[in-house]
Amino acid sequence: MSRPHPLELLEHRLARRREQGLGRRLVCVGQATGPRVRVDGRDCLLMASNDYLGLAGHPRLVEAALEATLTCGTGAGASRLVSGTLETHLALERQIADFKESEAALFFSTGYMANLGVIGALAGPGDLIVSDALNHASLIDACRLSRATVRVYPHGDVPAAARLLQEAPAEGLALIVSDGVFSMDGDLAPLPGLLALAREAGALLVIDDAHATGVWGARGRGSLEHFAIKPTPEVAMVGTFSKALGGLGGFVAGSRTLVDCLVNQARSFLYTTAPPPAQAAVAAAALSLVDEEPWRRDKLSQLGQRLRAQLSGLGLTLLSQEGAIVPLLVGGAEKSLAMGRALLAGGVLAPAIRPPTVPPGTSRIRLTVTAAHEMADMDQAAQAIAAAAREVGL
Ligand SMILES: Cc1ncc(COP(=O)(O)O)c(C=O)c1O
CATH class of the missing domain: 3.90.1150.10 (Aspartate Aminotransferase, domain 1)
Structure with missing residues (x-):
């Protein structure tokens, strides 16, 4: 029996999706x-x-992009680790760390890549990830790619997450992973409960604040600020410049050890060309506007x-x-x-x-x-x- 033509097969699959709405x-x-x-x-x-x-067309962001392009050109020319690290990247990373009140921060090309990078750098075979059922696709993909054991708890259910954490291997690392504000539901993760759990179980907490950065908390610092939780080394805070901040790019903020691990092992940071100067300059201007406006x-x-x-x-x-x-x-x-x-x-x-x-x-x-x-x-x-x-x- 001959195989169907591959394009026919693809058309058939597309037709099935369309029939299901x-x-x-x-x-x-x-x-x-x-x-x-x-x-x-x-x-x-x-x-x-x-x-x-409403920052995507803000004159300050447009000027930042133009000025960075005129003075620094359009491309970084190499990956960050080779020769692509520019002064604008380092200045932005210091600004992100100040903004998030963390020891250090790292800039990624997108938020999607920040999630792939942080989960993949922290967890691998022999480690356990406990993940909320409604986490964003980028976190789900990151968990799958990490090849760690992944256990999913019902949305927002801290006691269920605690039960799953008991499976953590004695030798391995345990991670709790959650959106801060859920992208499609708009609700908050139970952060006080998740943080207490992380501390009790000796786990790290990764919070993806893509939809909270700039918006939630009295100063727009995100979901932790909303709950009056001070940034702490057990938490890796992920964010993006592509939503409230009107540009493009992701970041991870947290301890120096965390950022050193990322620089060594986050594949989506290492094996891609550094973001262009304009992208970093726009991100820096947007962070300032969160405070100024x-x-x-x-x-x-x-x-x-x-x-x-x-x-x-x-x-x-x-x-x-x-x-x-x-x-x-x-x-x-x-x-x-x-x-x-x-x-x-x-x-x-x-x-x-x-x-x-x-x-x-x-x-x-x-x-x-x-x-x-x-x-x-x-x-x-x-x-x-x-x-x-x-x-x-x-
Ligand atoms: C919760 C969440 N995390 C990460 C991302 C990815 O961010 P970016 O658009 O910067 O890749 C998105 C949306 O795209 C998101 O909704």
Whole structure:
């Protein structure tokens, strides 16, 4: 029997995904992101961006990119360990460490790569990773690639995590891994409980604060600050510049020992070309703006409250009670696709989030608010959501 043509096989697999309502397509939003974008030639209110502080078009970030490019060029020319470490990288790493009140920090090309790097450098065969069921795909991939034993606890369940930790081998390292604010649910990890557990069990805690950095905590330091937990050497704090900080790049902040391990063993740091000077300069400018423009966090919180109040009034199920991520539970994948289409027809871009990004039966519209929105945008979004919900029978 001859094998099917490989492209036929791929077409068949794609067709199966599409039949299940799980097909994906790219949506172009025009030339730049912002509260209003252009989709298929029409103006739309964007309610799906992670540019939470509205910094992606900030003149200070644009100037930083231009100046760094004019003075330092467009590329770093080599990996960090060979000859790609520039002064802008080191200055940024000192700034990240100050921002996170940690001993040291390391800059990565993306947040995804920071997660692959930190988990892979810390854990390997013979070690145990205990991981939240709703962790981001980059943490899941990092756990798989590490070849450590991975045990998954039900979302936010500290006692369950404690039971799994008892399996930790006496000789090996134990890691607890969690999003700080969960990307698709918008809720917080039970950090006080996880930290107490890590201390009790002699484990390290890795917190991915991709959605909390710049947004959560009185000074935007992230989820630990929200819980008034002082940074401590048992915690590796991961973050990204691609969301609230309006640029691109990931980081890990923590103890000097942690960062030394990463410089020696984080493959996604070692085996890739160093980020270009402009990327590091934009990241540095964004960190400064978190302190200089605190009004952005206040505005974000007021906008979020307004949107939540409107949607709760419609009797819709929201999966988080505070923060910039407002996930609206729909259920089935097809129905959430229909909801996303109806919203777009009503002038609001907020695409459906479906498996495998979220568990089956929990497809949703993940609405996000940014400091670049206005109160009137919340009202417009709520009206469009009410009309779309009626149309699809939600
Ligand atoms: C929780 C979480 N961690 C990591 C990442 C990856 O960050 P980056 O976009 O910088 O690669 C994302 C999103 O993309 C995320 O949601």
